[in-house]
Amino acid sequence: MELELRNVSKAFGPKIVLRGVSLTARTGMCVGVLGRNGAGKSTLFNLLTNVLLPSQGQLLIDGVALGETFPVAVKRRLGALVNxxxxxxxxxxxxxxxxxxxxxxxxxxxxxxxxxxxxxxxxxxxxxxxxxxxxxxxxxxxxxxxxxxxxxPELLILDEPFNGLDVFAADRVLGLLRSYQPQALAFISSHNLAHIEQLATHLLVIDENEVKFWGTMDEFAHGNRAALSDALLQLLHPATSHTQDLTWLTAQR
Ligand SMILES: Nc1ncnc2c1ncn2[C@@H]1O[C@H](COP(=O)(O)OP(=O)(O)OP(=O)(O)O)[C@@H](O)[C@H]1O
Incomplete structure (x- = not known):
């Protein structure tokens, strides 16, 4: 299975929430999708599973463009956990x-x-x-x-699959997904970098509604998976926030 996204964008009314995503991925690849809250990850997963339609651009499977409604034959090849x-x-x-x-x-x-x-x-x-x-x-x-x-499924789309799992369940799911990896193309998001570090062959980092990185895990972390979090922090500048007076909360009773 080969999945291609060709210049895919999504807007809700005037608000663009995902801009110009282009990538090609195939069986055996596990794409870790990373980005801060509100970056556009779930929107991407919804586009990949036909829950949402792109405002622009195309999705293609094995070179064939998917129309507005994915054909049943494509849906049969898809396994998805979204929303x-x-x-x-x-x-x-x-x-x-x-x-x-x-x-x-x-x-x-x-x-x-x-x-x-x-x-x-x-x-x-x-x-x-x-x-x-x-x-x-x-x-x-x-x-x-x-x-x-x-x-x-040949295409596995898992948005935050580790949500709510205890450490033992997370370990079982990680093991299962790792052994299944050669059979499928997977897109997995998680805010827990340790999970992505163990699973992903490739990374897609989305920030401010655009792709900030698309490539192999080794390219991203310079061959050192343990440095994933540092590399991510370097790529994504911290959101600017105005300093708030929280002494009402933190002052001693
Ligand atoms: N139905 C909608 N109408 C308008 N705006 C939306 C809608 N759905 C999502 N958005 C906006 O699109 C942007 C991306 O949201 P999305 O849920 O894709 O982020 P995310 O990266 O999955 O975030 P998180 O890590 O918090 O799950 C956000 O600004 C969000 O407010």
Whole structure:
């Protein structure tokens, strides 16, 4: 799979929130998407998943331009977690994944579901008959991640997949994504640089609604992944903020 973004921009009314994004990425690449709050990352993920339409520019898969609505054949190749994870909370985790499996007409769904949920939920046996409405935030996030991987997508779009995950779950998801990496082209955002450092082969840094860096992780961090945060701070100047008087908060009682 090869995905190309050709001069993609997005505006809401007069406000341009993403300007002139161009890149080509292919299977085996894991693109870490970084940038400060409000930079335009989620907007990009929404464009990649057809939740939003570009105001300008084109998305192409394997050289073919995607129209206003992605063809079903393309959607079948896509696994995505964007915005708030959407789960049918009246169902159990297993029932929900069976529902997802039916959408994709998966042949060996039950085996896939049991192994994925068993891997991502340590206490799967204890919770398998419980409705998702009774799950904690992190448990729901694990089920949402499982639902993205169930059909072995070739294009994996994960906006803040580590949100709400405890350290053990994050480790399991990291391991899973690392082993899946050769099978897919992935775009993953996280404000936790340690996760990006462990996963990304490439980085896309967005700031002030523009691409500030697009290239390999080694180019960005000069071969030293541990220096990712320093390199990012150098690239993105801190936002100017007026000094506020907060002594009302910090003064001794
Ligand atoms: N529906 C909308 N209408 C108008 N402006 C919007 C809309 N959605 C997003 N924006 C604006 O677009 C800009 C980029 O938002 P976006 O959610 O893509 O940022 P982000 O990089 O994902 O931020 P964060 O790290 O906080 O999640 C922001 O200025 C935001 O206010």
């Amino acid at each position: 708030q994870a959407y789960l049918v909370e009246e169902l159990t985790a297993e029932e929900y994944l069976q529902f997802v499996a039916r959408i994709y007409a998966l042949p060996d769904a039950q085996a896939r579901i049991a192994s994925l949920l068993g891997h991502l939920l340590e206490d799967y046996e204890a919770v398998r008959r419980k409705r998702l409405a009774t799950f904690s935030t992190g448990m729901k996030q694990r089920v949402a991640i499982a639902s993205c991987l169930l059909h072995r």
